[in-house]
Amino acid sequence: MYPTVALDLDGVLLDFEAAWKTCAAWTLRRPVERITDDYALEDRFGLSRREVAKVWDAFHQGNWWERVHPYPEAWDLIEHLSGLGACVWAVTNVDARHLHARALSLEGMIPEARIITLGAKAMPEDRVAILRDLRATAFLDDRLDNVHAALPYVPICSWIHRDYRGFGEPENGVLVIDDLRDFGEVLQGFLYPVSVVA
Ligand SMILES: [Mg+2]
Known part of the structure; x- marks a missing residue:
């Protein structure tokens, strides 16, 4: 069997983290680095909720799932x-x-x-x-x-x-x-x- x-x-x-981080830097036009070990993306990268939502929009629309x-x-x-x-x-x-x-x-x-x-x-x-x-x-x-x-x-x-x-x-x-x-x-x-x- x-x-x-x-x-x-x-x-x-x-x-996923590497791709999302690259997408975040590209979308927010500034370096984005992991600052904590939290699982939640806003805490992990020190972003506002609004920034996280903006990055997710770009992630889906720019087909970052392929990357x-x-x-x-x-x-x-x-x-x-x-x-x-x-x-x-x-x-x-x-x-x-x-x-x-x-x-x-x-x-x-x-x-x-x-x-x-x-x-x-x-x-x-x-x-x-x-x-x-x-x-x-x-x-x-x-x-x-x-x-x-x-x-x-x-x-x-x-x-x-x-x-x-x-x-x-x-x-x-x-x-x-x-x-x-x-x-x-x-x-x-x-x-x-x-x-x-x-
Ligand atoms: Mg998983």
């Missing part, structure tokens, strides 16, 4: 997962109209037919319903609330810690990683446990 694996995109395979590039190590992970025979799906909180842009951003890592767009306002429960439909063996996200919601239904629930604060503590059973490539090791260990002889 080949495992089904579901991956979040922004903050997992794709470097959210993969983290370099994402290729290593995809290669490892495909070596394990995994069927890899992407699950992302953006509107369906950006589906093709997401596929372009992924540069062929995951085919468009295996990208699920939940909509910008999706709740963790919406994602859980998809994970259950897919019968996912493993799930990886950079938002701890999404990982916690999946915990009762998905055997391997992993959280990639991208140094944002304010998520609280991971519950028992969450596999915390800080390097994307470790997720491949986690899945491999689950599929092929090493027996220890005493």
Whole structure:
């Protein structure tokens, strides 16, 4: 049996922060830098609500979703997962109209037919319903609330810690990683446990 694996995109395979930051500097015509480790963009970059709204408008209208590039190590992970025979799906909180842009951003890592767009306002429960439909063996996200919601239904629930604060503590059973490539090791260990002889 080949495992089904579901991956979040922004903050997992794709470097959303870099793209959004570039878009912000371009839109606001000044350098924009991360000043805190908060997850909320206005706190992270020290912007007003109005500025954040302006950047989001530019992001959507200028099709910046096409320019959210993969983290370099994402290729290593995809290669490892495909070596394990995994069927890899992407699950992302953006509107369906950006589906093709997401596929372009992924540069062929995951085919468009295996990208699920939940909509910008999706709740963790919406994602859980998809994970259950897919019968996912493993799930990886950079938002701890999404990982916690999946915990009762998905055997391997992993959280990639991208140094944002304010998520609280991971519950028992969450596999915390800080390097994307470790997720491949986690899945491999689950599929092929090493027996220890005493
Ligand atoms: Mg994310």
